[in-house]
Amino acid sequence: MSSNQKISMVHIGLMKTATTTLQNLWLQDTRVSLVHKGLLQIIQKARVTGRSAKSGAAVPLQWQYDSKPEPGQHIVLSQEALSTAYINERASKADIKRFQKAAAKILSMIVPSPKILITVREPASWIKSIYNQSVKMGGIDTFPDFLKMEKDFIKQSLNIVDLKETWGEFFGKENILVLPIELMRNNKALFFEEIFKFSGVPVPDLTVEIAANPSMKEEHLKLMKRFNEWVDIFTRYGIYQRQIPQQVQQALNIIRFAVRYSLESPSAELLEKVADTESRLPDCDIDLSHIDSEFLSKIRVSYQKVLIDNDFYGFRDLYCGQ
Template sequence: MNYIHIGYPKNLSTTLQNDFFSKHSELSHLGLGNNGQSMNYLNRDIAIYFESLLRARDIEFKDIHNDFLDSIKSNFKKKYGISHENLSFHFSNDEVDITQKINRLYDLFGKETRIIVIIRNQFDLIKSLYKESLKAGLGIDFHDYVNALYKSRIHSYLQEIKFDRVIELYQNKFGLENILIIPIENFRINGHLKEIDGKNILLTVICNFLEIKYENITLTHNNPSLSDKEAFQLLALNNQYKYNLGKGNYALIDTHKYRDIFEFIEFNETDIYHDVKIKRILLEYAEKLAKNDSRKINYYADTTIVEKLKKMFIESNEKLSKNYGIDLPDNYFKMEF
């Protein structure tokens, strides 16, 4: 039995990768999170394969699949699997459609694979993804961000946070019995993960689903979100210094993630960490500025668009609850930015 953790983003993905999947003694984790590093796969071949799985068009991926398949399968030991939040949605326009990702995963892992999906109230998720986009160089305010998402809804990630639709696509390939759906709000209280008798309830549920023993693994706080005050400062800084998303449609996001692919295609990037260096400097500066400035990011969005989004997500959540018997918290049906 294999496993695939598909996210969603801003739902403990990095923490689970670094602290759980890569450290549990009964799992053979292919990535991400190997050696406690959020960008790490088990080895270079796996990195090239899975980053290509997310991004390469079929004509290119076919060659990569043929070249690397034997090497990838040589790492299939014990209960092996992958964790990547971009297997549930796309953060940037350089990725392929979700159906292509699922088909490629199915061809590699097979039907007897357990799928773990952790969801979150869509409005909260959009706010978190906006702040994550600021960390990637975005230079527009929240109003324009939501407006752009909705105007481009036929190809933006809005379609992929209609959870019932994405889960249906995975169900069609892997079967409903192999899917675990976790609303993260049911496992948190006052910002902390719930415990019973000293055991983390979330990890207990995942271990039971994967049929592995519970191990007393400490979860650390990885990739924390910006505060609203830090987000305000970073937005202003992003309009002065251009990196990643700020460079335009054809710019790669987080170029350092492509290091193994660049080597594979024999492309010499003189400073692959250039943008991430700028990002880290600006994040530190935004944090410093926020300590002495009370201004916060404004989450105002066009009321007409907000109402349309509410209708779209509430309908999706009602189907999710009905079709999969999921007990969703009230904030999945009463949404506000």
């Protein structure tokens, strides 16, 4: 990182809030230099810190440019994995809170006074989408089991009060903007104008076709889940027998990605070949009625505290459940 380069904004997610779309829009904008992959070292350090009761965030790290910025470009750091961690890892709220604080602290040591953008999504919709992501990343739970086993992950990831206070501690609450992703769907121009007024990052060309990270269709998701179960059985047996070389584990990860991306955008030939198998697999039981109403109400209270006297661009009732 060059000391004379000013960071215009850090976008920390949340996950599943059209972050891939945002990143691709900034990536194709010649006025912006996007840093995404270059933040992985920081995230990994914060992940290690989150799993330990001892603070490990005191050692300064560096982020790397994905591509060298040109003079005058606005530098935008965008990485949804800065907002939460440990999906499918049965992490506690304490683990995730330590991760969130470590990520903010490390970044504050190496990034001079940026604006912080947090994008959010209506809680029930987010929970459904993050379950989809869980399976794409190797999860084997049905939706009801995911709600039970990953309860702490869901609650802390959606604790907007904690997230805003944590990042505000290091960057100042006045330097944080929370935007609903529903605004981008309804009024892209206004969404990006708000970002421009907040950070100076210019409004991108909104006519460009942009790739996204789509949720997998439910009929394909159950096949992805079954594949994950096969891998899990193989891995557990191999670990028990101490017979899984590192190269085999790496190969399994590559195969999982190949299966995932094939099912996200399946060809007509693939659809024909998997149709019979999919028809015989049990559903993932994705029904929002499985979300405990009291649990969801507690999440909505977090938004009520943040959105006091704030219409939230017309989406306050959607988030707060009123």
